[in-house]
Amino acid sequence: MVAPLQGFTEAAWRRAHSGMFGAGQGEVEYFTPFLRVEKGCVRARDIRDYTSGRAMGVDATPQIIFKDAAEWSLLVKTLVDAGGERIDMNLGCPFPPQVKRGRGAGMLRRVEELKAVAELMDSMEQVQWSVKMRLGVDMADEALALAEVINQMRLRHVTVHPRTAGQQYSGTLHTDALSELASALRHPVVFNGDITTPEQIDAVMARGFAGVMVGRGLLSRPSLYSEWRSGTEMPAEERVDAYFTMLAAMLRHFRTSLCGDSQIISKIRPYCEYAPAEAERKIIKQLRKATSLMAYDRILAAYDDRVRN
Secondary structure (H helix, E strand, O other), X not given: OEOOOOOOOOHHHHHHXXXXXXXXXXXXXXXXXXXXXXXXXXXXXXXXXXXXXXXXXXXXXXXXXXXXXXXXXXXXXXXXXXXXXXXXXXXXXXXXXXXXXXXXXXXXHOHHHHHHHHHHHHOOOOOEEEEEEEXXXXXXXXXXXXXXXXXHOOEEEEEEEEEEHHHOOOOOOOHHHHHHHHHHOOOOEEEEOOOOOHHHHHHHHHOOOOEEEEOHHHXXXXXXXXXXXXXXXXXXXXXXXXXXXXXXXXXXXXXXXXXXXXXXXXXXXXXXXXXXXXXXXXXXXXXXXXXXXXXXXXXHHHHHHHHHO
C-alpha cells in the first residue's frame, strides 16, 4: 500500500508511479492525502485530487480526517456522492494543529466520538472501511484503550505506524507496543514506518503482518515494490533513473494543470528533498535552487544526456 502523504502522493504522483510500477499489478493500493472539512465544507481541492486521479485511470482509496461524527458524516457523504466505495479513516496524523483540534492522532483520545462513528459505519454497508493510526499521542500504549471500539468497526485492515504523535517521524519504533496492539485487534494489521528496502518488507511480512504501507520510502525509491515483487533489486543507477523519470513526469503534469513558474516549482521542489542517497548531490542541489522552469529543463536534460550516453 502507498501511504497518504500531504503534498506528495497526490494525483500527479499516483499517475506517474502507477504508470511505471503499479499498472496491472493488482497488488498496489494508493491512498489519497486526507480530505478535511474547512469552514463547514469539504475542501474543494481535496475532492478534486481524488476525482482527477480517478479520471486519469488511477483508483485510490480516499482518506478522511475528522474531529467528530458531524465532520465524518459530511466527508463520507461527499465521497459516496463522488462514487467512493472505500474510505480510510485517519487516526494518526501527528501535525500538532490537527492533534490539538482532536483530528488525526487527537481522535485517539476522543473515545465517545469514535463510538458514534462506529455506529454510523454500520448503516453504510456499501462502503469498505479501513483505519490508519498511531500508537498514541504521547504514550505508546494509549491506543490499547481503543482496541474494543476499533474491533467493533467493520474494517478491511488497520494500518499502524508504531510511533506516538509526539515523535512525529523520528525516534524509536515501539515494536513491543505494536505487537501488543496487534494482538488486541481482530482485524488484519498493516505495518507502516521507516521501510526503505525490499529486505525490510520481507522482515515485516515474516512477523505475520497482513501487509506493508510505505510513504517516504517510495518517494526516494519508487521502484521499491516492483523490486520486492520480482525478488531482484535494481542497480543503484537504475533506481536513481526511476526517481528522475518520475520527477520529469510530474513536471510535465504540473505544466498542464498549474500556471506560472513559481506555482509549478513550488509543487515540484519538495520532491527533491527525497532524492535517493545515490543521486548526484550536485544535480539535486541545482534543482533545489532552480527558480525557473527553463532551469529545471536544462538540469534534467543534462542528466538525461549523461545517462543515455
